Amino acid sequence: MSEVKIAAESRTEFGKGAARRIRRDNKVPGVLYGHGSDPLHLTLPGHELLMALRTPNVLISLDIDGKTNELAIPKSVQRDPLKGFLEHVDLLLVKRGEKVTVEIPVHTEGELAPGGNLLEHVLVALPVEAEATHIPESVTVSIEGLEAGASIHAKDITLPSGVALAVEEDAVVLQVLQAQAEETEGEEAAEGEAAAEA
Numbered sequence: 023m024s025e026v027k028i029a030a031e032s033r034t035e036f037g038k039g040a041a042r043r044i045r046r047d048n049k050v051p052g053v054l055y056g057h058g059s060d061p062l063h064l065t066l067p068g069h070e071l072l073m074a075l076r077t078p079n080v081l082i083s084l085d086i087d088g089k090t091n092e093l094a095i096p097k098s099v100q101r102d103p104l105k106g107f108l109e110h111v112d113l114l115l116v117k118r119g120e121k122v123t124v125e126i127p128v129h130t131e132g133e134l135a136p137g138g139n140l141l142e143h144v145l146v147a148l149p150v151e152a153e154a155t156h157i158p159e160s161v162t163v164s165i166e167g168l169e170a171g172a173s174i175h176a177k178d179i180t181l182p183s184g185v186a187l188a189v190e191e192d193a194v195v196l197q198v199l200q201a202q203a204e205e206t207e208g209e210e211a212a213e214g215e216a217a218a219e220a
Contacts, residue, residue: 025081025093025155026074030064032087041110050108054084054094056115062086064113072108075099079124079157082113095122095154116154123151123188126158128179128195132166138201139170145195149188150181158182163196170200 033040033051041051048068055061064086074080075096084092094113102109116122125147134141148161161179168174177191 025083026070026077027083027085028066028070028074029085029088030066033063033065036063045107045109050111052111052113054092054113054115056094057117059115066111068108071111075108075111078127078159081116081155081157084113093117093154095124095157118155120154121151122154122157123149124157125149127160129160129162130165130196131162132164134165134198135167135169137170140199140201141165141168142197142199143195144197145176145189145193148176148179148195150185151188152185156182156184158185165196165198168198170198173197 030052033044035043044051044065045068050066050068050071052064052066052071053061054064064084074082079095082094082096084094086092093116095116096111097114098112099108100110101107114122128143128145128148130141150158152158158181161181163174163179165174173194174196175191176187176189176193176195179195181187
């Protein structure tokens with residue numbers, strides 16, 4: 023799990039006007055909360071934060087005003103729906119050794135059995151409980167040779183040491199759907215001739 027250091031500034035200005043001014047300076051308003059402490063309003067560097075958020079569940083080491091260091095993971099990220107730039111981020115305060123519940127992406131490897139069947143991701147991300155400083159970036163599942171009707175449940179996925187499921191063991195993560203049967207051209211032609219005769 024990667025840890026990214028980011029310098030942050032505490033802020034005392036709130037509201038839409040203040041947020042717009044922050045974004046104009048290529049920075050992002052954010053809130054750090056957790057452990058029963060009062061929420062701390064922050065200003066974060068836009069480009070560095072954007073790069074950090076490319077890693078799911080990235081661990082961010084915040085250097086706040088050059089005085090205090092805190093560890094956090096992103097909890098909620100708001101982006102502009104059209105341009106995609108960051109508008110606001112909520113960060114959850116974590117401690118080393120603490121367990122947190124997060125969702126990690128599910129990747130697949132291998133090929134389904136021949137036949138044009140479809141793979142459905144019932145869960146795109148798998149809820150797990152892991153130590154805050156050891157959150158896996160993703161899990162990879164083999165779908166090699168799976169046929170229509172096959173499914174992979176949460177309990178079938180091998181997790182790294184120290185990581186536990188935070189979802190029912192029988193929850194379906196992936197399933198293989200049968201390819202839709204299509205009418206053959208011959209049948210369609212026969213139907214066309216019958217309609218013409220009628």
